[in-house]
Amino acid sequence: MPESDSMGGLGYATFSWDHRITRYMFLCGFVILIYDHVLTLGSEVELIWRRLRRPSAIWFLVVRYIPLACSCVMAVFHLGNLSPERCSTMEHVLEALMFLQESLVDITLGLRVLAMYGFDRRVLVSMLIISAISVGLGLWTFIKFGHPGMLTAPALNLNGCDTALPRATAHREARSWEVQLLADTVILGLTAYRAYTDHEIMKLVEGSLIKRMMKDGAMYFGIIVLANLANVLMLYFGDILTAGMLAWWTTSLSVTLIARLGLNLQRAGAPPPTRTEDLDSTELDAIHFEDPRPPQLLEEATVDDPDFELAAERENARVEVA
Template identity: 30%
Template sequence: MAGTATSAVAQALRLHHYLYLAPLTFLYWDHLLTFGDEVRYIWNRPKTASAYCFLLNRYLAAFGGVAVTVFSYHEIPESWSDPCPDFNRFRQILLIVNQVTVCLLLTLRIHALYGRDKRIISGMLGLGAVLLAVSIWAASRARGTPQRGEPGCNIADSRHVAIMIAIPWEAVFVYDVMIFFLLSYKSLHMQRDSSLRWAQIPLLTLLMRDGSIYFALMAAVNLANILTSYIAPPLLVSCLSTFASNLSVTMMSRLMLNLHAIESAGIFSTRTRCATESDEYEDELDTLRTEDLERSMRLSQMSTPIS
């Protein structure tokens, strides 16, 4: 029985490590793929508020991932076992900070999309403040038990601790759902009330450009991560948190690069001219598309200056 238990622990830890390293590799690989665009559209241009926001989102996750990886896979002396729960809480808080950063940037995007409506930004920030307070309260009470006998700092979370860990991610899920509905409403509203040219654009194209499908994807990933806190064994609680966080950071970085490729104001820009295969139309720059920037530049080259 002891051998079986040891084998189960080893398998759980191995799976947890795979689920951590795979999205981390994805984050750095995408960073390398888009670094040329980062130099072209961020470093080689005058720095704007949007550029600094991009760098914060990009490098907080990158450097934080290095710190967590070094500590996670370093052999920790027995006398250092007690700091493991604190390290685990730090890791969870870092992931939540990454998510909060993404949420704030997307809140600014929604603010621009809705014509800088103060009611929209006030409502979003108010809800965000409540969710953040609840998240900090829950994270401060999430203290698991170190798993001894294995390299690194591995935490086994009781069901109570697992629920505390899930609360911040549930808060992110609620915020994602709110943004999803705001973007979906804006897409439907523009298609219904705009000219015939808008009505001829497929709804799916509008949703892709407005980013609703992106948010639906992120909400699904967050929901899957939340479920691990309720159904997964202690060593696999919140095992998808790194995947959820790195995916959101990566997609946010690509969004901002796409915006900077078109206009230096980036995430704060409000209007541009976009082109379709058959026509050209003018509307708010609300795209969250994630296709290659080369195609984005072809679209921008088809644009004409705004009068």
């Protein structure tokens, strides 16, 4: 087979550039994921690892560490020195891992929206219909993808695997991501609508869980929607090598934001600190008592002090007794 065919009809310069930019985009998502782990490790230990008996803590760890393991496998795919046969096998595995990660994101987002609406049956049915369509298209795309073709350029001596994504296959994957984009847009719309209808109530309840979910959700869901939109556009307009380069980046960004949402929710629902060494007050059964101030001597008081007269009386009494 001519080498130009093994490169998908791309020239050496184009193939080399596409190979490099796909690695950059993967590393961008991978670094964001790792960096967020490092930044939030202290909060994770305090809010999650010390409360492992709660289902929400266990679910957080599932959403947190399964994508990290998947990204490590993807790093081998992009940076390792693998044969085309091994690359083809790993491509099937990575498609399944990406589907798993997106499922975790969808379930988490769906649960948050259902909680905001008190598990309303109409919202539940709508979410289930959209999720069923998304899962069905995802499985159909995974099955129809068939035996993935691998692009190689022996003359360039490049490491890593390069998956060929022909135009028809890219458009088929784009339809699956479009349903995902629709689901994320619906979630964003439901979150914004809930925040709009309840904004007067939220002003009266400072620091409530619902307020935290709406405030964080509107911003983070919006970022996820924009990332999915960029991925869909790349699937339509990218070439045979770059069409799918934003898929893993979008997934990494989504799971990172979902983890941040989970930590913020855990922090909002955490009990207040109980240490009182550095406080000058006492709390008993939610009633706040101010500690009495010690008696003030006359020489320590000033004329402008509201307790000056009381201090003077105490000083006179002390002198008379003496």
